[in-house]
Amino acid sequence: MRAELDRSLPARVRAAVAATRAVNALSRRLGTGSGTVAGGHAGLAVDPKLLEHLTAGRRVALVSGTNGKTTTTRLLAVALEGALGPVATNATGSNMPTGHVTALAVSLPGAPAVLEVDEGYLPGLVRTLAAEVVVLLNLSRDQLDRTNEVRMVSNRWRTALSGSPVTAVVANADDPLVVWAASAAAKPTWVAAGLSWRKDAVGCPACAGRVEFASAGDGGWSCACGFARPRLDVVLDGDEIVLADGRRYRLALALPGRFNRANAVMAAAASSAMGVGWEEALRRIAEVDEVAGRFSIVEVGGCTARVMLAKNPAGWRELLDLVSPGGRPVVVGINARVADGKDPSWLWDVPFERLRGRCVIATGERCRDLSVRLRYAEVAHRTVRDEVAAVRAAWMAHGGAAPGDGRASGEGAGDGADAEDPGGAVDVDFIGNYTAFTDVMARAAARTHA
Amino acid sequence: MSLRVVVVHPDLLGTYGDGGNGVVLVQRARWRGIGAELVEATSESPLPTGDLYCLGGGEDAAQAASADRLRADDALARAVERGSPVLAVCAGYQILGRTFAVAHSRPLAGVGLLDVSTSKGAGRRAVGEILAEPLCAQLPVLTGFENHGGVTVRGSSVAPLARVEAGVGNGDGTDGAVSGRVVGTYLHGPVLARNPALADLMLSWATGLTLEPLDDAEETALRDERIAAVRARRARRGLSRLERYGRYGRGRS
Numbered sequence: 020m021r022a023e024l025d026r027s028l029p030a031r032v033r034a035a036v037a038a039t040r041a042v043n044a045l046s047r048r049l050g051t052g053s054g055t056v057a058g059g060h061a062g063l064a065v066d067p068k069l070l071e072h073l074t075a076g077r078r079v080a081l082v083s084g085t086n087g088k089t090t091t092t093r094l095l096a097v098a099l100e101g102a103l104g105p106v107a108t109n110a111t112g113s114n115m116p117t118g119h120v121t122a123l124a125v126s127l128p129g130a131p132a133v134l135e136v137d138e139g140y141l142p143g144l145v146r147t148l149a150a151e152v153v154v155l156l157n158l159s160r161d162q163l164d165r166t167n168e169v170r171m172v173s174n175r176w177r178t179a180l181s182g183s184p185v186t187a188v189v190a191n192a193d194d195p196l197v198v199w200a201a202s203a204a205a206k207p208t209w210v211a212a213g214l215s216w217r218k219d220a221v222g223c224p225a226c227a228g229r230v231e232f233a234s235a236g237d238g239g240w241s242c243a244c245g246f247a248r249p250r251l252d253v254v255l256d257g258d259e260i261v262l263a264d265g266r267r268y269r270l271a272l273a274l275p276g277r278f279n280r281a282n283a284v285m286a287a288a289a290s291s292a293m294g295v296g297w298e299e300a301l302r303r304i305a306e307v308d309e310v311a312g313r314f315s316i317v318e319v320g321g322c323t324a325r326v327m328l329a330k331n332p333a334g335w336r337e338l339l340d341l342v343s344p345g346g347r348p349v350v351v352g353i354n355a356r357v358a359d360g361k362d363p364s365w366l367w368d369v370p371f372e373r374l375r376g377r378c379v380i381a382t383g384e385r386c387r388d389l390s391v392r393l394r395y396a397e398v399a400h401r402t403v404r405d406e407v408a409a410v411r412a413a414w415m416a417h418g419g420a421a422p423g424d425g426r427a428s429g430e431g432a433g434d435g436a437d438a439e440d441p442g443g444a445v446d447v448d449f450i451g452n453y454t455a456f457t458d459v460m461a462r463a464a465a466r467t468h469a
Numbered sequence: 470m471s472l473r474v475v476v477v478h479p480d481l482l483g484t485y486g487d488g489g490n491g492v493v494l495v496q497r498a499r500w501r502g503i504g505a506e507l508v509e510a511t512s513e514s515p516l517p518t519g520d521l522y523c524l525g526g527g528e529d530a531a532q533a534a535s536a537d538r539l540r541a542d543d544a545l546a547r548a549v550e551r552g553s554p555v556l557a558v559c560a561g562y563q564i565l566g567r568t569f570a571v572a573h574s575r576p577l578a579g580v581g582l583l584d585v586s587t588s589k590g591a592g593r594r595a596v597g598e599i600l601a602e603p604l605c606a607q608l609p610v611l612t613g614f615e616n617h618g619g620v621t622v623r624g625s626s627v628a629p630l631a632r633v634e635a636g637v638g639n640g641d642g643t644d645g646a647v648s649g650r651v652v653g654t655y656l657h658g659p660v661l662a663r664n665p666a667l668a669d670l671m672l673s674w675a676t677g678l679t680l681e682p683l684d685d686a687e688e689t690a691l692r693d694e695r696i697a698a699v700r701a702r703r704a705r706r707g708l709s710r711l712e713r714y715g716r717y718g719r720g721r722s
């Protein structure tokens with residue numbers, strides 16, 4: 020989308036927008052980047068307040084949390100587009116101000132903005148942009164080589180929200196760290212969206228005591244100091260959404276997994292807070308079948324692979340649950356570049372034991388770390404460092420056809436029983452952390468889907 | 470026999486996958502036909518008795534809470550008196566000392582099982598790969614990852630675990646501390662996965678047995694890769710420093 024420059028903007032802002040667009044176009048043409056960060060830098064150099072200027076007069080929704088930001092941002096943008104027309108959004112996951120500037124610079128003037136925001140940048144943006152809605156998904160350990168005290172992040176969110184009474188917050192009531200931050204907001208909407216990773220949530224953010232989760236599975240929790248799960252406004256109950264006033268909506272998604280149902284209910288609650296009806300939002304959300312390549316089905320290594328991204332223990336736990344009912348081979352790719360975090364110790368927080376009995380290939384630059392982890396999980400596996408060769412090896416080990424033989428015959432037993440299985444078209448599941456995922460996507464021959 | 474491996478306060482300590490050390494110990498015992506169980510001893514209950522204890526790393530508030538609970542209960546000290554080995558990494562290592570520091574606080578009392586004291590360092594956090602030559606046992610070079618802001622000073626009654634080849638460790642060129650069968654180190658996370666010989670040393674202390682070797686092909690491949698990566702980076706850096714300052718220039722260390 021290439022929008023006309025808004026003539027009502029001051030000259031400096033127009034110059035900054037022009038710089039953003041020009042540098043992005045250049046960066047794309049030179050192949051030095053995807054053209055989202057460099058342009059943002061250029062624009063902010065011309066006008067340091069460019070973000071405030073570009074959001075002035077727009078309705079702004081911000082989405083943050085450790086997991087699910089990119090997906091929830093996309094679902095919210097899609098939900099709003101039906102009722103409000105085109106929105107400005109950073110769909111590629113460039114979730115810092117440079118990415119925000121680029122998304123806004125190429126959008127229609129005045130279009131509502133739906134922005135994915137890095138957890139650390141959220142407090143600053145809440146304050147400067149006077150956001151209409153903020154969606155808070157969850158907080159857990161991520162990128163161990165950075166400062167990542169999740170309690171500190173929660174406190175910073177809390178301070179920012181208490182200083183922004185105009186902001187409506189849509190918050191996951193099942194995560195105590197999110198509730199601590201959001202309970203300082205003027206009008207929180209509490210959504211029981213679930214929390215599969217509780218290791219970072221047991222220390223009470225209010226008193227440093229201990230949060231106890233109810234043993235019965237409704238996700239209730241409380242601390243002796245009185246800090247407890249708030250009264251729920253929205254409950255995700257399997258495939259159904261139940262509102263406090265008794266309304267019920269079916270949640271049918273093209274995206275797989277429990278975590279995507281959680282992302283969807285958060286997005287729908289946020290669009291409701293922005294005046295779009297639940298039914299309309301859910302109808303549009305249901306059609307999204309791929310987000311920034313995640314869950315894409317691609318041709319790679321001579322076969323068809325479903326490619327998935329997991330960045331931290333909470334994300335891995337969700338994806339292992341998703342693939343574990345299937346019988347097809349699983350390729351697990353681990354890198355430890357700057358974007359991944361240079362410390363792969365988190366592998367020991369992931370329940371790889373769930374892959375026992377499967378055909379598993381360890382790949383990526385840190386496949387040796389993964390291989391040791393799998394040994395102690397007693398998961399039989401092979402190690403193939405190159406990701407594409409690994410996908411191919413998994414397929415061949417599972418009875419894949421030689422090149423040129425047409426469709427693979429290597430469907431594993433039990434695939435048909437998996438309700439979330441995208442069908443018999445997939446030969447191999449690939450789960451990678453960030454750069455392992457992006458490497459495979461870049462090397463995939465062609466997308467067959469989405 | 471059945472060996473009880475106790476992971477101490479996994480709800481408070483264990484930020485860096487440190488629970489993996491307990492898994493490594495249990496599996497390496499089982500693979501030799503020694504019965505072993507993993508006991509996750511969360512902080513709301515008194516510490517159970519065990520044959521081997523592991524403590525992991527943690528955030529400031531959690532570290533202080535864990536130290537409080539361990540001091541209120543002398544179970545760990547009694548276990549050490551009985552001769553049970555203890556492996557403590559990162560924040561867990563600091564807790565076992567006389568005093569330690571968390572942000573914006575005066576020094577806090579530790580459990581006192583190691584004659585060390587830790588203060589907040591003035592400089593940047595030590596974050597990165599660490600390589601250290603063990604000083605007090607027939608162990609091969611230790612490889613791991615460290616991530617801490619503490620500077621640890623040893624008292625006279627405790628030996629360092631290792632001499633640092635690359636990385637920071639205690640801050641004085643050594644890493645960790647050893648007193649009897651209590652071992653502290655800044656090599657966090659699954660230090661035993663990268664250093665199976667250290668795991669076997671702890672296991673032989675706990676069982677009194679001479680352990681037969683295991684086929685550690687995966688661990689050996691990982692160790693070789695990490696050690697080579699760290700040494701290659703040091704060599705590159707050393708070379709560029711040499712080029713920059715010339716033969717007579719002053720480099721650090």
Ligand SMILES: [Zn+2]
Nearest residue numbers: 223226242244
């Ligand atoms: Zn409390």
